[in-house]
Amino acid sequence: MIHSLTDTVTLNNGVNMPGFGLGVFQVSNEDTILSVQNAIEAGYISIDTAQIYGNEAGVGEGLRRGLAATGKKREEIFITSKVWNHQLDYDQTISAFNESLLKLGLDYLDLYLIHWPGNNEYLEAWRAMEALYAEGKIKAIGVSNFAVHHLESLLAVAKVTPVLNQVELHPRLAQKEVRAFGKTHGIATEAWSPLMQGQLLQDETILALAEKYQKSAAQIILRWHIQNDIIVIPKSVKKERIISNAAVFDFSLSSEDLAQIDQLDNGTRVGPHPDTFFFE
Ligand code: NDP
16 A cells, blocks of 8 residues: 555556556646646656546656756656557557657656557557567656456466556446455556546445545545555646545544445446447
8 A cells, every 4th residue: 555645556467557646637738737747746646647538748848847846857657548449459559659759748657558458459559568578768658447257358468568558447346356366366457537536425325434534535445545555647627626636545444434434335337338338
């Protein structure tokens, strides 16, 4: 379990990844600049973007401004991006990666993910990612939205085991099967939409716990993730929320209260299902 905003999880290839970061899905390029800068100034050292978000240039600019404001070095910030579904053959993945680097203004990425498995195009994309990894252009490679059967097919041919699987995960979709498989195979689990895109913030159980611990609903949910060893990347464009979402290291949920939150799991998704999304 991580104990601070800059605490890291050691991935299966030895790379240390911060257990808490900022997400920038559905944020304009312009707003991304300030969000990323605010996050770095607030002490965040990990940012999650993707080719499809259209804001990699904003992440790059926000990163440069954040570094200038804090005196931190590029190497101290962990940057993740992802290859989108229409570019999963070998050459396309290589060029998508190079375009992402160019937009970000970086010469390497910390983590690069296959965004969605699609049908089975990910096998080609993975070969390309292994090549980029071997060249040292990416520090770690992983996947996103992979169900257990996708991971099994990938592991059957992969030379490099993915370091993590980034999936929709929150108290209403606890992803126990994916987490258990990951644990057995050394694949860390990272939650996207850790706050269920805000939909869990009015939940009665969460609100009662917020009252009990004198914390916000978002802080209760994020603490549940952390105590379950799940890497989180909550998104906010609001400076005060960016700061308060990360103020989750001065309290602990009791095992009874963690169990209460566990009971909210009813398989509800805010995003698409990996077995049906982007089949063409
Ligand atoms: P989150 O669960 O992080 O929720 C974000 C929403 O919650 C926003 O509407 C935000 O509004 C609001 N919010 C954040 N903090 C608070 C707070 N303290 N109080 C009240 N409201 C709050 O959803 P995301 O879908 O953005 O997921 C997080 C990240 O995961 C993404 O940004 C992206 O990086 C990644 N992701 C990856 C996917 C994948 O397929 N791999 C898919 C989806 C997301 P506001 O900004 O106004 O504060």
